[in-house]
Amino acid sequence: MFHQTPTRSVTLAIVLAGLVAYATFGGFFAREIVIEIAILAILAISLDFVAGFGGMVSLFHGAVMGLSAYGYSVLTAKFGIHPIPAAFAGIFMAATFGAAVAAIASRTSGIFFIMATLAFGQMLYTVIFKSRWLGGDDGMGGIPRFDASWIGLDFNDSLQFAIFAVFGIAVCYGVAALLLRSAFGRTMCGIHGNEPRMRALGVSTWKHKTAAFAISSAIAGIAGIFAAQHTQYISPELLFWTVSGEVLIVVILGGLGTLVGPVLGAAVFVLLKHEVGNYTNHWHIVIGLLLIVTVMAGGRGIYGQLEHWLAGKYAKAREGLNA
Amino acid sequence: MSDAGFWILQLLNALQYSMLLFLLSIGLTVIFGLLHFMNLAHGALYMMGAYIGISVASATGNFWAAFVLAPLAVTAIGAVLYFTLIRRMRHAGPMNQVLVTFGLIFVFLDLVRLGWGDIALGLDAPAALQGTTKFLSVSYPTYRFFIIGLGLVVMATLMTIVSRTQIGAMIRASVENGDMAAAMGINVGRLFFAVFCVGCALAGLAGVVAAPVFSASTGMGISILIPTLIVVVIGGLGSLQGAVVGSLIVGSIETIGAAVLPGAASILIYILLAVILVVRPAGLIPARA
Amino acid sequence: MLEVRNLCKSFGGLEVTKNVSFALEPGERRVILGPNGAGKTTLFNLLVGELLPSSGDILIDGASITGLSVDQRALAGMSRSYQKNNLFEDLTVRENLALAASAGLSKTRWLARDSFHDPEVRSIVQDVAQQVAITDILDAPVHSASYGNRRQLEVGLALATRPKILLMDEPTSGVGPGMISAFNQLISGLPRELTVVIIEHDLDLAFDVADRITVLNYGDVVFEGTPAETRGNQIVRDIYLGDWQADA
Helix, strand or coil: CCCCCCHHHHHHHHHHHHHHHHHHHHHHHHHHHHHHHHHHHHHHHHHHHHHHCCCCCCCCCCHHHHHHHHHHHHHHCCCCCHHHHHHHHHHHHHHHHHHHHHHHHHHCCCCHHHHHHHHHHHHHHHHHCCCCCCCCHCCCCCCCCCCCHHHHCCCCCCHHHHHHHHHHHHHHHHHHHHHCHHHHHHHHHHHHHHHHHHCCCCHHHHHHHHHHEEEEHHHHHHHHHHHHHHHHCCCCHHCCCHHHHHHHHHHHHCCCCCCCCCCCCCCCHHHHHHHHHCCCHHHHHHHHHHHHHHHHHCCCCHHHHHHHHHHHHHHHHHHHHHH | CCCCHHHHHHHHHHHHHHHHHHHHHHHHHHHHHHHHCCCCCCCHHHHHHHHHHHHHHHHCCCCCCHHHHHHHHHHHHHHHHHHHHHHHCCCCCCHHHHHHHHHHHHHHHHHHHHHHHHCCCCCCCCHHHHCEEEECCCCEHHHHHHHHHHHHHHHHHHHHHHHHHHHHHEEEEECCHHHHHHCCCCCCCHHHHHHHHHHHHHHHHHHHEEEEEEEEEECHHHHHHHHHHHHHHHHHCCCHHHHHHHHHHHHHHHHHHHHCCCCCCHHHHHHHHHHHHHHHHHHCCCCCC | CCCEEEEEEEECEEEEEEEEEECCCCCCCEEEEECCCHHHHHHHHHHHHHCCCCCCEEECCCCCCCCCCHHHHHHEEEEEECCCCCCCCCEEHHHHHHHHHHHCCCCCCCCCCCCHHCHHHHHHHHHHHCCCHHHHCCCCCCHHHHHHHHHHHHHHHHHCCCCCCCCEEEECCCCCHHHHHHHHHHHHHHCCCEEEEEEECCHHHHCCCCCEEEECCCEEEEEEEEEEHHHHCCCHHHHHHHCCCCCC
């Protein structure tokens, strides 16, 4: 079950404030990093929604994000459609694809489900990679950012865009938290806890899981819009399985099922990636080992471990008071 | 080329690809059926087989040395993974197994880049198998006939072992009901280790054997993993016959489909996967009721 | 109310349920007796839809439910408690009941409102907790509760959906003699409009609560009758009751 604890609120506030400060005072390169973190954080929130709370691990969230990015880009760059409706369309495409895969795969058990997401994500990559019209592996450029001049903002300025992206994290977190605390979210957690019992209580679990994936994919779609607007250029690499793998690692590293852990994990991951990149070209070994070690050490992740440790201290303090 | 010739060629290509898929999927499916362990790094072992084979061949100048040593090396790697990670993750649940073996995919990806660089590498077929052979009305590369033959031999050997020997009976019993098999005195742990090693050996063999045809690249692990997973889903987890049927189906669709419907080829097997997941989620020939 | 007609189930060559038929009046308390392996739990699985019959029909109020899925049958008013505890282990007792109550009220899809704070849900949680006598542990995590309490919660979950028909599979299984009278009270306290079918091995409890008894053996219905008739029947004594004598 999801609970928005004070620790989580404080942690989230610190991370978001830290990102805004870094972008404001850190110069151009810092802003690029903040935007990268924001995109990954939103994607990680979307994955934690279904994986941490719904118990449905997915290996295609990167591809879903990429689908939204391509949808938005095609509509704006190729058809000249206004960015706002194009963004909604991209997000809708992502949600539809995610729901379709979940609907197809939800009759099967955990491992088949994960394999199905891997396969269909790779299918999206292959289709887009092979499409000459979409630019193939040369990608597509000329992608516009939102025009916010009507509220006095200019998103072509990297600082304003960076802060907009951090604002995006806050909104997506808020939406996810609200949904997890709603009847829908409670039911999804129940399905995670004991799916056969939920069915016996009268819940159509496959419909619920499908809807959960639609929501999660929509949030991943939001990440896709930011991704397209960030570099104003996209390529099929956005849908490659390593992206889905990386966001899964971010969620585990940050703390599966804590919602704020993945946000923290995204920041740590991107910063680490840039640091390690200064020393070696072999980033994948580092994160592969990091994932293995994290899982085998109990799988709580950075924030998850923090929460666990704090809960232990709180319990001991209570015992001390009661003694 | 005549129409019949075109089709014979397609069928032979399909058969050759199916054999490679079979070598990989049989290991994956029996390991899962026996131990409920999904090893996503299986494709990475295939990749290691190819790269190690290339190194052995260039060091010794002999393809056959690679043919023998690469599978052994991959088995050794598998054994190390077994004792360090897999044995501990046996009861950890599908999510954690997926995460750990997924991490391994990342690790192997960069290890290969470290050891062999980023450029795709090739391997020459052995002299004895170069050139073409006439079959019905077509000339087909002799080496690819070798792959087909090798696959059929492995298939026949495995089917005989599984259905006619005691080990085969123990494997079938353990797949169907591991607890009961253990209660009846079968040492499921040791049986699993043996089966796991054979699965790794087959993956390594598939890798070295595929190298002359497909060449070795860092993406080959994942690009074979997806069709292999689809074979396992279609055939049914833990089922040898399922792996046979599944690899023939997927192999045919991939090769014949690409020749006949080049536009739609890339999504044909995914459509098949979707259909199977909806209509027969347990697979065509599931090993467990 | 609930009618079963010629229900058969075979697994390959093994016939587990052979031509079982019976009919329940609304509000009836029917106890199913029989030795182990008689097919009692299989019968429950067939009634709730976790197993599909080889042939035969199941009807609620005259309408056939044989084609309905597990969740559809639950919405039609069927509810079941399990022989082995089937709870939400990582949640509190209150959260367990709230999930069941929300499901029963079909309050599972709101995207903004929290069902757990809904007044109807809260009132059902409170009522059911009182009915099954677990109000004192409502905020405890399930995994910390005693086995007996968890058995009570198991029944509570089935009741919280406010069903029309309640199937109880060996509710006192594994429970100590002290708790059996608590379960007797629980069952006697169930609303009269609720139709109840109970699989039980504790004969004192069974004969106490039953309006009618059905005896199964090897998948067959070998006897059906009132408790008094059952007690006196020779076949039933031979296959199951043995020398068991109820207090007069």
